[in-house]
Amino acid sequence: xxxxxxxxxxxxxxxxxxxxxxxxxxxxxxxxxxxxxxxxxxxxxxxxxxxxxxxxxxxxxxxxxxxxxxxxxxxxxxxxxxxxxxxxxxxxxxxxxxxxxxxxxxxxxxxxxxxxxxxxxxxxxxxxxxxxxxxxxxxxxxxxxxxxxxxxxxxxxxxxxxxxxxxxxxxxxxxxxxxxxxxxxxxxxxxxxxxxxxxxxxxxxxxxxxxxxxxxxxxxxxxxxxxxxxxxxxxxxxxxxxxxxxxxxxxxxxxxxxxxxxxxxxxxxxxxxxxxxxxxxxxxxxxxxxxxxxxxxxxxxxxxxxxxxxxxxxxxxxxxxxxxxxxxxxxxxxxxxxxxxxxxxxxxxxxxxxxxxxxxxxxxxxxxxxxxxxxxxxxxxxxxxxxxxxxxxxxxxxxxxxxxxxxxxxxxxxxxxxxxxxxxxxxxxxxxxxxxxxxxxx
Amino acid sequence: xxxxxxxxxxxxxxxxxxxxxxxxxxxxxxxxxxxxxxxxxxxxxxxxxxxxxxxxxxxxxxxxxxxxxxxxxxxxxxxxxxxxxxxxxxxxxxxxxxxxxxxxxxxxxxxxxxxxxxxxxxxxxxxxxxxxxxxxxxxxxxxxxxxxxxxxxxxxxxxxxxxxxxxxxxxxxxxxxxxxxxxxxxxxxxxxxxxxxxxxxxxxxxxxxxxxxxxxxxxxxxxxxxxxxxxxxxxxxxxxxxxxxxxxxxxxxxxxxxxxxxxxxxxxxxxxxxxxxxxxxxxxxxxxxxxxxxxxxxxxxxxxxxxxxxxxxxxxxxxxxxxxxxxxxxxxxxxxxxxxxxxxxxxxxxxxxxxxxxxxxxxxxxxxxxxxxxxxxxxxxxxxxxxxxxxxxxxxxxxxxxxxxxxxxxxxxxxxxxxxxxxxxxxxxxxxxxxxxxxxxxxxxxxxxxxxxxxxxxxxxxxxxxxxxxxxxxxxxxxxxxxxxxxxxxxxxxxxxxxxxxxxxxxxxxxxxxxxxxxxxxxxxxxxxxxxxxxxxxxxxx
Numbered sequence: 001x002x003x004x005x006x007x008x009x010x011x012x013x014x015x016x017x018x019x020x021x022x023x024x025x026x027x028x029x030x031x032x033x034x035x036x037x038x039x040x041x042x043x044x045x046x047x048x049x050x051x052x053x054x055x056x057x058x059x060x061x062x063x064x065x066x067x068x069x070x071x072x073x074x075x076x077x078x079x080x081x082x083x084x085x086x087x088x089x090x091x092x093x094x095x096x097x098x099x100x101x102x103x104x105x106x107x108x109x110x111x112x113x114x115x116x117x118x119x120x121x122x123x124x125x126x127x128x129x130x131x132x133x134x135x136x137x138x139x140x141x142x143x144x145x146x147x148x149x150x151x152x153x154x155x156x157x158x159x160x161x162x163x164x165x166x167x168x169x170x171x172x173x174x175x176x177x178x179x180x181x182x183x184x185x186x187x188x189x190x191x192x193x194x195x196x197x198x199x200x201x202x203x204x205x206x207x208x209x210x211x212x213x214x215x216x217x218x219x220x221x222x223x224x225x226x227x228x229x230x231x232x233x234x235x236x237x238x239x240x241x242x243x244x245x246x247x248x249x250x251x252x253x254x255x256x257x258x259x260x261x262x263x264x265x266x267x268x269x270x271x272x273x274x275x276x277x278x279x280x281x282x283x284x285x286x287x288x289x290x291x292x293x294x295x296x297x298x299x300x301x302x303x304x305x306x307x308x309x310x311x312x313x314x315x316x317x318x319x320x321x322x323x324x325x326x327x328x329x330x331x332x333x334x335x336x337x338x339x340x341x342x343x344x345x346x347x348x349x350x351x352x353x354x355x356x357x358x359x360x361x362x363x364x365x366x367x368x369x370x371x372x373x374x375x376x377x378x379x380x381x382x383x384x385x386x387x388x389x390x391x392x393x394x395x396x397x398x399x400x401x402x403x404x405x406x407x408x409x410x411x412x413x414x415x416x417x418x419x420x421x422x423x424x425x426x427x428x429x430x431x432x433x434x435x436x437x438x439x440x441x442x
Numbered sequence: 443x444x445x446x447x448x449x450x451x452x453x454x455x456x457x458x459x460x461x462x463x464x465x466x467x468x469x470x471x472x473x474x475x476x477x478x479x480x481x482x483x484x485x486x487x488x489x490x491x492x493x494x495x496x497x498x499x500x501x502x503x504x505x506x507x508x509x510x511x512x513x514x515x516x517x518x519x520x521x522x523x524x525x526x527x528x529x530x531x532x533x534x535x536x537x538x539x540x541x542x543x544x545x546x547x548x549x550x551x552x553x554x555x556x557x558x559x560x561x562x563x564x565x566x567x568x569x570x571x572x573x574x575x576x577x578x579x580x581x582x583x584x585x586x587x588x589x590x591x592x593x594x595x596x597x598x599x600x601x602x603x604x605x606x607x608x609x610x611x612x613x614x615x616x617x618x619x620x621x622x623x624x625x626x627x628x629x630x631x632x633x634x635x636x637x638x639x640x641x642x643x644x645x646x647x648x649x650x651x652x653x654x655x656x657x658x659x660x661x662x663x664x665x666x667x668x669x670x671x672x673x674x675x676x677x678x679x680x681x682x683x684x685x686x687x688x689x690x691x692x693x694x695x696x697x698x699x700x701x702x703x704x705x706x707x708x709x710x711x712x713x714x715x716x717x718x719x720x721x722x723x724x725x726x727x728x729x730x731x732x733x734x735x736x737x738x739x740x741x742x743x744x745x746x747x748x749x750x751x752x753x754x755x756x757x758x759x760x761x762x763x764x765x766x767x768x769x770x771x772x773x774x775x776x777x778x779x780x781x782x783x784x785x786x787x788x789x790x791x792x793x794x795x796x797x798x799x800x801x802x803x804x805x806x807x808x809x810x811x812x813x814x815x816x817x818x819x820x821x822x823x824x825x826x827x828x829x830x831x832x833x834x835x836x837x838x839x840x841x842x843x844x845x846x847x848x849x850x851x852x853x854x855x856x857x858x859x860x861x862x863x864x865x866x867x868x869x870x871x872x873x874x875x876x877x878x879x880x881x882x883x884x885x886x887x888x889x890x891x892x893x894x895x896x897x898x899x900x901x902x903x904x905x906x907x908x909x910x911x912x913x914x915x916x917x918x919x920x921x922x923x924x925x926x927x928x929x930x931x932x933x934x935x936x937x938x939x940x941x942x943x944x945x946x947x948x949x950x951x952x953x954x955x956x957x958x959x960x961x962x963x964x965x966x967x968x969x970x971x972x973x974x975x976x977x978x979x980x981x982x983x984x
Contacts, residue, residue: 038470039517045692047480050690055486056676057688066492259754262966317784319777374777376769378757420474 005102006373039323046384086121093128094179095348095357100124116171127235129178136171136209159390163275164219170210178202181236183358186250187340187389191360193430198234199242201341203227210379220267227291229253231341253339258299264289272311276418276440279320282310291342299339301332301363309442311400322371324442326351329395330363344391349435350442352387354406354428366398371441373412381412381419385441387426404428412440464920467948467972467979472517475923476525478691481732485688488678491720497811500718501764504683504697504814513700513823518970518980520700520822522610526691528701529735533606533830536749545604551617552668553577557625558584560644563634570652570751571666572634574626574642582668584621585743588752592657593793595743595750595848596667602712602742604842609708609830610701612738616669618847620663623653637781665847672738676726680737681719683814689735701817704827707872709816710807711831711864713797715758717809717816718743747788747795747859752798757848760809791853799863804871813954822983824872829880833868836862866902874960877967879910879936879953884971891940891976893969897955907955907963912938917948917970924950932956946973 037045059067067199102122110117120132133310143259180200185191207225216218233241248255266287272278273300287305305328312321329345340361346352351367367389375381388403408422426433517523524530531537547785553729556577571585596618603616630646656664682702686694698704714982721741727733743750749758760783761768771779788796809816840858848854877900885892900906911932915924927941927949938951952966970980 004654035465037468039468039473040470040475042468044477044480045477046693047690050693055687056486056692057686058494059488059491065494066495066498067490070492070494071490237581314777316777316780318772372776374772376777377771378762379764380769380773382773384776 034155045059061360084363088122093122093124093130094182095125095350096183097124097179098126100128102130102241104368121406127178127180131176133174134171136169138169138171151258156325164213164216164270165215166215168210168212170208173205173209173223175205175207176203181234182341183239184246184251184340184357184361185356186246186358186361187343187360187391189360189404193356193359195245196239196356197242197245198236198239198285200232200234202232204229212266216266217271218269221265223262223264224364225262226294227262229255229257229259231337233291242368246317249425251340252337253341256262257339257341258293258296260299261292261294262289272309274417277414277416278309278311278315278322280311280313282308284308293336297333298336299332300336301330301338304329304331305344316376320373322369322373322442324367324369326365326367326369326389332363345387346391349424349437352389352404352406352428353385353426353441354387354433355430356406356433359430360389360391360404362393363400364393365389365391366400366403369442379414381414382409383412383424383441384409385424385426397426407431409442410435453527459621465514466917466922467518467919467970471972472519472521472978473532474517474521474523476515476523477526478527478693479727479734480691482690482734483732484675484726484728484858485536485677485686486682487676488688488724491681492677493720496719497763499811499911500682500814501762505812506814506817508618510818510820512820513696513703514698515694516700516888519978520981520983521827522699522701522826526734527699528610529612531610532833533610533826537608537731537831537838539838542608542838543841543845544606545615545845546607546613547615547617549580549615550951552580552582554619554621557627558621560626560628560632560649562629562632563644563648563925564580570655572632572652576668581671583671584619584666584668586656586664586666587651588750589655591748591753591792591795592659593665593846593848594753594795595748596665597793597848598746598748598795599667599669599742602633602714602745604845605712606739606742606743607913608842609705611705612736613742614738614740615670616668616742617668618664618845619668620659621666622663623649626653632749647905653678664760667743669740672723672725672740673738674727674733677724677726678734679719679722686724686735692733697814697818699815699822700826703819703823704830706807706813706816706819707804707827707831707868710759710860711868712745712800713740713747713754713759714745715754715805715809716741716750716781718811718813747791747797749795753792756796757781758796758810759802759807764806764811791850792854793848793850794853794857797857797860799860799867802864802867804864804868805909811976821872821876825876825878825880825983828869828872829898834865839865845918869899869902870904873902873904873961876962876983877953877955877965878963879955879967882981884940884976884978885937892937893940893951893971893978894937894969895969896938900965905959906956907936907957909934909956910936910938910953911964912951912953914938915940915950915952916943917950919948919972940971940976948972948979 002338005243034042036111073193084105084107086104086106088104093100102120105119108116114137115135118134118138125333181198182201184193184197184199185193205225205227206225209221209223211219211221234245236262242251243254246254264287266285269284272281272283285307289303291301293299308324308325313319314321330338330343332338343361343363344365345358345361345368346376348357348364351369352359369385369387371383371385373381373383383409387406390403392398406426408424408426412419420438422437422440424435424441426435462772515522522528522530522533526743547938553576558574558576561573561575561581570582573581574584575581585596585599585714587593600616600618603613606613626649628646628649633641633650634644635641658664680686681696683697684695704716721739723738723740724735725738727736744754747754750754761781768781783801786798786801788798837863843854843858843861878897879895880898881896883894885894897907909932911930913930914927916927917924927943940949949971951967952968954966955963957963965984966984969978971977972979
């Protein structure tokens with residue numbers, strides 16, 4: 001085939017480009033005499049060419065910010081210390097209080113290195129307040145099982161996330177709490193969601209606390225003190241006040257809040273491998289308390305709480321079956337009652353997760369949770385769960401019938417030692433609930 | 443007539459087009475020294491890197507391109523010249539046992555006969571420790587073993603430092619020492635950074651707290667690693683990508699440096715999962731008013747079975763901290779799919795930790811998170827590293843392990859055998875990926891000039907080539923054109939005769955190794971010979 005003019009032109013252009021373009025790309029037309037340069041000279045020339053473009057090395061904004069957080073910022077924010085004054089974020093507020101920053105004043109080893117002093121204060125954006133004062137030998141409290149003050153009727157006294165160390169503590173403990181938006185739906189398993197009300201719970205405790213962590217597994221504590229309580233209408237404008245919808249008959253203790261002398265004791269056997277992120281082992285906690293009304297005998301009762309948790313690896317560290325059995329029983333003296341605000345509750349991010357916080361309340365609770373957890377990675381955990389439980393008034397009603405149920409799933413972010421973030425979705429007959437917490441379910 | 447003009451124009455431009463091709467070999471090739479120590483002003487110290495930022499950046503960016511370029515800082519033989527980054531030791535010759543065992547150490551080690559004076563808290567790494575001067579006044583970084591694991595981190599650090607020194611990298615001098623609590627004094631000006639990130643003065647309690655959490659021997663001594671400070675002033679770490687913007691000597695992107703790419707195999711061998719920027723140090727070596735930057739690796743506490751402050755985790759070397767494939771597999775199968783590395787059965791040697799060779803697969807080994815240079819390692823880079831690794835005999839491995847002064851002979855022997863097995867696995871895998879011919883030399887015999895070579899895989903007992911096929915070409919150093927000088931031929935022995943040619947140009951011979959397996963041995967390696975005098979000037983592998 002003979003090549004004609006236009007075809008020749010195409011051939012010429014294609015040939016030239018195919019030869020010179022890649023070559024030119026690999027080797028830009030060299031300056032004069034570069035072809036004569038040795039390899040060393042060629043590299044030296046490149047280095048000379050860089051000299052005018054030299055500039056100081058610097059970190060990007062993201063790198064600088066993260067470095068500051070790692071070396072100074074995060075520790076300073078979380079543990080800011082100005083002459084013993086610290087910031088504090090893990091305050092023991094009631095669920096629903098909202099974000100609650102606080103401060104802590106801590107002075108260990110005063111008075112001949114024997115007494116520790118701690119004062120705390122926390123406030124939430126919803127108006128919750130909490131203040132505390134402790135003095136005594138409390139230096140190692142963080143690593144020892146310790147009874148928290150009663151007041152809002154916490155269902156779980158045994159949320160200890162730290163591995164324990166043997167030790168002993170004794171201290172005086174004063175606490176004031178003001179929780180202005182506590183929810184109340186009525187007492188008993190038949191309370192209805194539409195009866196949601198709120199009230200303000202204010203209490204003051206004057207306690208002496210002592211405890212002994214015998215070894216890593218076993219600890220015991222005792223708390224003796226005086227409890228003063230006051231309730232007022234709540235401040236949550238979305239819901240009616242408890243005082244408007246309920247009476248002293250349907251909410252004992254609504255009209256008059258007695259003072260109590262209370263004595264509590266607890267034993268905790270903790271054999272979880274990592275309390276904050278358990279994959280095997282378990283925990284058994286038993287708590288016994290006596291509340292004596294100071295002026296009168298209308299509100300006197302004993303409380304027994306048992307909390308049993310077991311974590312079973314399913315043929316792998318990656319898969320864990322987590323089980324919890326919890327029971328709480330308040331036994332009022334003959335003719336006496338338990339104030340509604342001190343009754344144990346079910347519902348919320350740590351029990352019956354398809355229901356609202358504090359949804360069910362009565363003198364007795366029975367609760368069982370099973371959760372299948374699996375690690376997608378050491379830092380990411382998925383879970384599916386089934387919760388069931390009920391509240392009831394007296395022993396004769398104890399049975400496994402008519403239990404409330406909820407099920408759901410969640411995703412958690414973890415460190416090797418602890419769950420740091422949890423997002424759970426729970427469903428029940430009352431709808432679907434979403435929880436975002438900085439603690440494990442149990 | 444017009445057609446003829448067109449054609450002439452085409453020829454002229456074609457010649458011009460090819461004329462811009464730079465010559466392949468230069469008069470000083472192959473070079474063995476990269477003169478990157480030109481005097482420069484001292485760079486300002488770059489802050490240490492944020493561990494989180496380094497993890498995020500390397501996990502989500504700096505991924506390899508579709509076409510990874512060949513390493514840039516190599517000479518024409520494919521070797522790495524000596525530079526501020528690297529010094530050819532085992533990579534170029536077989537070191538003696540004495541040299542290996544001495545490693546980078548140029549002094550007797552710390553004087554532990556009298557007391558130490560603590561000068562400050564150690565601010566790098568996660569292992570507890572401090573800076574202290576010994577009785578001679580030399581300053582060392584002192585690091586300890588985790589409690590329950592005597593000798594784990596300290597012996598590991600000393601052993602691996604010697605390995606990395608032999609590989610050719612700049613590393614600190616690390617010595618094993620035995621110290622006593624009662625010999626620790628505190629300099630009145632010594633400061634420590636406490637858990638709140640605030641500086642304060644050292645106290646005896648601080649020292650007590652450290653010694654309470656470390657293993658103490660029956661004789662009351664504690665084994666530590668005493669690390670002599672690196673030469674020069676620290677000007678920050680180096681990254682495994684890009685170049686230092688403040689160093690004009692640093693012209694080759696780090697991800698394209700052969701010694702950093704090949705480091706992947708050395709790290710895999712020794713399970714150095716912590717091979718990341720935070721464990722590197724650039725130091726400025728002063729020469730009068732000016733100087734140059736030297737690039738160092740340091741902190742080998744997280745190697746072998748040691749995780750520095752604890753036993754090595756099971757994930758180490760087997761999975762990145764964040765690796766989507768296993769995460770999705772585990773997530774979508776409700777945890778039924780499990781990672782096989784969880785079930786590795788490690789022997790119970792506290793001084794060894796979690797280190798093994800049976801499950802190990804070098805091609806699947808990975809560090810804590812992606813390393814841009816490691817991810818760009820090509821077969822040629824791996825071959826370069828394999829040549830070094832192949833020079834370590836069993837006796838050498840044993841001698842280097844002995845420098846860790848492990849007290850348990852069974853543990854020591856287990857470590858030696860594991861290292862030997864891992865070495866063999868690396869060589870077996872990577873020497874099957876490309877043509878393993880190496881050590882090309884010219885020799886004369888019976889009036890003929892020969893190119894002789896060695897089959898590295900054969901030398902390592904990994905198979906035998908049946909024969910070698912080769913083809914000579916003339917090579918135009920200006921254009922890069924190869925013109926065959928004859929047909930392809932086959933020879934049974936590892937030597938080929940240099941043809942007698944007219945002219946005084948470059949020659950090239952492409953040699954492939956023929957074997958039943960592996961087939962990749964047949965990929966040719968091209969050896970270039972420069973004239974006047976005739977010498978081997980280049981080696982390229984397909």
